[in-house]
Amino acid sequence: MFSRRLPPHTETNALTLALDRLRAAGAAIVDLTESNPTRVGIRYPEGLLGPLADDRALRYEPHPLGAPPARAAVAEDQRRRGAQAEPQHVVLAASSSEAYSWLFKLLCDPGDRVLVPRPSYPLFEHLTRLEGVCAETYGLDYHGRWTIDLDSVAAAPAGTRAIVVVSPNNPTGSFVTADEIARLAELCRARGWAVVGDEVFADYVLEADGALTDIASRSDVLSFTLAGLSKTVGLPQLKLGWIIVGGPAAQRDAALKALELIADSFLSVSTPVQAAAPHLLRAGATVRAAIQDRTVRNLHALRAAARRFPACDVLRVEGGWSAVIRVPSTRSEEQLVIELLERERVLVHPGYFFDFPREAYLVLSLLPPDAVFADAVARVLRRAGE
Template sequence: MENLINSKVKDIEISGIRRFFNMVSHYEDVISLTIGQPDFPTPDHIKQAGIQAIQDNQTSYTHNAGLLSLRKAIEHHVSTTYQLSYRAEEEIIVTVGASQALDITLRTIIQPGDEVLLPGPVYPGYEPLIRLAGATPVFVDTSENQFKLTSDLIEANLTNRTKAIILPYPSNPTGVTMTEDELKAIAETLKKHQLFLLADEIYSELVYEQKHTSIATFQEIHDQVIVINGVSKSHSMTGWRIGYLLAPAWLSRHILKVHQYNVSCATSISQYAALEALTRGSEDSKKMREAYKQRRSYVTRRLQEMGLEFAQPDGAFYIFLRFPLKGKSTMDRAIQLVEEAGIALVPGDAFSEYGKGYMRLSYAYSMKTLEKGLDRLEKFHLTS
């Protein structure tokens, strides 16, 4: 019967991050710095808002696009924080996490035969969604360009089949982000072509030295840009599964149709929790950001002392470090780290072929865990 399964589904694989995590989960006494999961609990006042929603019987369907009160909170949040102008009634859709926002957007704009540009290395969740929508992912090598998908790289890789570009900054796995000037150059390129751009900005609250700039601030490309965001990383709400997308009204009404038949609406209880996060939780994300910044400083200092090269992370909570392979594959080297040093890092080629020779380290862990893990990494690096 397996031959009856959709061939596109059979051809995709479980994320390389999860495959590696599952592969090493049976090892004992391993410090895992693999998963991009905030180690903070959801703030109490947000949890209480979810509990209160249950007690108030707010457990029925909401509007397909989400609670209007939440959409208005999103409208206000993106306006005051990122200077973006999107109308709650027509241009904002609340989704089941950022992943579902990406899925329904791609299924709306993509047709078989299209191509989608994305930077390599990159989060592995994009490629399967692109393929399931019938398009071909085109990975652009950014490893010699500070891991940034610049306007020049975009121009060099456009074809007559290019339908969309994915711009995921701050980046998973590298932690780098884009400057306003770099985004302006991309906007200048984009307006010359009939293309969509999906800006995945889920880590926008976790930018350290500079303020996050959204490419959607450039009004000349307003009709071409879809912004994806959510509360998972900013408020440590990964399990609540609330994301949102911002798009011009003419496009949102089509995306909403796919969303409606996909999930009807995001979970009502989680929407009330997200409403609390976005109206009274601004200090929560600031406290978490400061903690991540301190961890980043510690980890980068330790790696520099070890003589390991890495892209300087501007945001998110990842470091992408070049790791000597010593004649092994990236995967085998990562397994060797687990078996001989008791530390797990994600092999870089989980993020496309352009991650070969790198490892992703997540510092979304306590300082105690980071200290112990880096001690093991240092010992291995000096002796292996």
């Protein structure tokens, strides 16, 4: 009855069943998969949402690409990060996820392919499929730091239209380097691909050399840089994301025109959030600082705890909100995470959730409150490292 854009019905996995059982029995579980910043005790400044009630929002004046002051505020915020952006190259969407769907509509015919990193964020599978597009993976390899396996990029099949570069990547926390960007741009030029640069976590640097790709400033490759309020000021519920379009002027301007038509078909960004955007982007700096402080402390706590468990290796993480631990593969990842849940009452993600090519990895969110995190991490390491 339904289209093949939806995933085939699959059985509920053993981890979800175990979690449902424990929750139904009222068990208290420490959730180290929490990625929602509004649920981890971060302080938001009083009155932060006040401008959402501005009377200017009583008037509906749709602008498909976004209201000019909001687009200007996004461009200014991008410059704060040290990248280039002009307001007329900014496109507003309800979220980065929606921005992806618009870009796949823009760049791909049904059945075309988009390259996505592996390991990475599992939503790509759905976001591509829902647009009738195939996600093909390219590899990220770890040898003290994560790097792009450029051979796997070059081996992309015919019908590829774009490459998605996530910097820093979720969950590996790896930034794409300037050298990698230059090599990818060369391939993109030769093959006629566009680059989609996902920089939603770019504000959260955990190693000093993590840097923006600033891909939009390149004039040799059509590019789309994504970010949004969800991560940059910890407000996923406001639903405001954006695309910064860059590249050769004629291609860039044609892409903006086509995106205007796509955006005009939905007009999905609310007027109140656009009116409030300049204020939110300025005032949200304190939220960003609080989240950054939390992730830095939790990462230190994790590294300190891991020193007592040499069999567990906390991988280098350059940015973002999560950490990856390589653990002994004495049992499958699934057995281990279920054991952690049932015996330690701690929920963590197994590596396979992010499509790590081999076992055994655990992925932990760095967002939970410090005290909860330190205690839960000690239990995870003890059981995983035994």
